Amino acid sequence: xxxPGLVLAAGAGSRFGGPKVLAEDDRGPWLSRSIAALRRxxxxxxxxxxxxxxxxxxxxxxxxxxxIVAHNWQQxxxxxxxxxxxxxxxxPDAVAVVVTLVxxxxxxxxxxxxxxxxxLTDATLRQAVYDGRPGHPVVLGRGHWPRLIQTxxxxxxxxxxxxxxxVEEVECGDLWPGDDVDRPRRA
Numbered sequence: 760x761x762x763p764g765l766v767l768a769a770g771a772g773s774r775f776g777g778p779k780v781l782a783e784d785d786r787g788p789w790l791s792r793s794i795a796a797l798r799r800x801x802x803x804x805x806x807x808x809x810x811x812x813x814x815x816x817x818x819x820x821x822x823x824x825x826x827i828v829a830h831n832w833q834q835x836x837x838x839x840x841x842x843x844x845x846x847x848x849x850x851p852d853a854v855a856v857v858v859t860l861v862x863x864x865x866x867x868x869x870x871x872x873x874x875x876x877x878x879l880t881d882a883t884l885r886q887a888v889y890d891g892r893p894g895h896p897v898v899l900g901r902g903h904w905p906r907l908i909q910t911x912x913x914x915x916x917x918x919x920x921x922x923x924x925x926v927e928e929v930e931c932g933d934l935w936p937g938d939d940v941d942r943p944r945r946a
Contacts, residue, residue, distance in 0.1 A: 763850065765857070769809055771833075793863065806827060808829050810830075810839060844856070863938075863940075866935065867935055880902075881900045882902050887928075891930075894931075
């Protein structure tokens, strides 16, 4: 069973000081690392959702990964997630999708693999938690996509839908802290 992966990477990164899709550190570009974690964790194919700096981000896209542009990315994370779900819905074999953010460069493949552990069905709804704190990755079964898309608005992602729909929380705090990078690191 092939489960597509989405890396949401469309934002302008206003708190960060620029688009996080272009960020890198001593371990390499965040985009490449996010895509690699999804792939090694079992996602195939992996699609990056671009917006701000889409043209520059194409140069960082690893071989074999795909990209799409959320043309209304300025509306917030909801636009990125909607664009990604619209794209994967074109694949009739996709039972579920695993979603992460580009600003989680330290996310290990083991977290992805844990969330993709069988059984996976079109009703699956899972979210990684870190010492009980919700985070990424998130697995969305295909049966949830239409209803989820209807709830998306502004800079709010899937969390309200996940809570209302009884998401299965999968503890991953033993793998890493689950923290996103919101501000640039200072030397």
